[in-house]
Amino acid sequence: MKHIAILVPKGAAALSCIEGPFNMFTKINEFLESKGKPALFDVKLVGLSKEPEIYDRLFRVYPDATIDEIQKTDLIIIPAVNGDREAVIEANKEFFPWIVQKYEEGSELASLCVGAFLLASTGLLKGKKCATHWVAENDFRRMFPDVDLVADKIITDENGIYSSGGANSYWNLLLYLLEKYTDRNMAILASKYFEIEMDRKSQSPFIMFNGQSEHQDEPIKKAQEFIELNFQDKITVDQLSSMFAIGRRSLERRFKKATSNTVSEYIQRVKIEAAKKSFEGSRKNINEVMNDVGYSDTKAFRTTFKKITGLSPVGYKNRYNKDMVRL
Known part of the structure; x- marks a missing residue:
């Protein structure tokens, strides 16, 4: 029998x-017992x-045991524990030596x-x-x-340490662990019972790009603002270097340090985020949106869009635009 300890954090x-x-691991026990088989999980x-x-302010969770037991x-x-990251870590630090x-x-x-924090x-x-919610990436x-x-x-697996992406994607990690501890058939059963799409690998379609601006490098902030206001134009590293009087190599180094993206990556992500919003809220076709965000090469646009979102432009529009017309 597998013993599973679910932390009740502060x-x-x-x-x-x-x-x-x-719920999932105890429900699996119920499935097994209904077929005359022994339970597999001892969940505490x-x-x-x-x-x-x-x-x-409403829900009380009573631990079955303390870490010492x-x-x-x-x-x-x-x-997941929300709120101020530093305060959350401080409040739960007594767990850490026990976990190690x-x-x-x-x-x-x-x-x-x-x-993951x-x-x-x-x-x-x-x-x-490690994976975590995309909204917490910069922190x-x-x-x-x-x-x-x-x-x-959505899932990482390294030497017995697992993590999941944001929000409800933790269900995909639970299915992954269930399959590892039992078999594929049991994971499929849980997937059907809880109505979870199996084998999702990426949370890219859900990510809303919000460039890292919580840094102190003011010229880089200004470069970010310029990109965000002029994404429909062709912007080059040399142009930004000249505009903000920063050597090209220094600009690239400082930009990467401040934003965790290269200049080119940042430009691409701003353009694709604008394209996503257009696909979500307009009836424009692929070429119209592509031109609006400053791409002239259809293949390059489709390749970049899929690399960043995990979906083709058509696939993204089909998923998120309720008034989708046939393209």
Whole structure:
């Protein structure tokens, strides 16, 4: 039997990230028992004390056990905790030595959504890949520069440490773990019961690009503003270098440091974000939108669009424009 410990953290935890995994693994036990088979999962809610944590001012979650009472566990699930990142980490720091100890003893770890901030605070993610909610990308890169954040991924799996992308994509990680611990058929059963699309790999279609502006490099901020206001034009690195009196190499270095994007990447992402909004809210066809955002090469536009969003322009429009017309 697999022992699963779901943390009951302090602070504004996302209740669904506690209830969801608890529900799925206990429901699998019910499925098995209904067929005369033994349960596979022993699921426990684990806190720093047995006092209930109150979330959203309404919901009390009572831990089954404290960390001191859990001698051995196969998987520790770290839910998302919202609010001020530093305060959340401070409030839950007593979990960290226990998480590290259990990992060293053979436990696997899984963070859900922005639970990645707590997992990264243990130091166990250094040099490893990690996913989190796309909206928290800039904060995560700033706070944990030694972690390889893969902002477009829904699932990462490195040496018994797992993470999921944003919000409800944690269900895809739960299915992934369920398949690993049981088999494909059981994962398909859970997928159908909970109505979760299986094998999603990317959260790119959901990402809304918002350039990193929480830095102190004012000339780079001005360069970002220029790109965002003139994305429909052809903008070059040399043009920006001349405009803001910064050497080309220095501009590229400072831009990458400040925004986590090269200048070219930033220009592309601003253009594609504008194209996405047009596809969502207008009846323009692919060529019209492409021209509006400053592309003249159809192949280049389609390639860049799919690279950034994970969908073709037509696929994106089909998904998000309710008044979609045949193109």
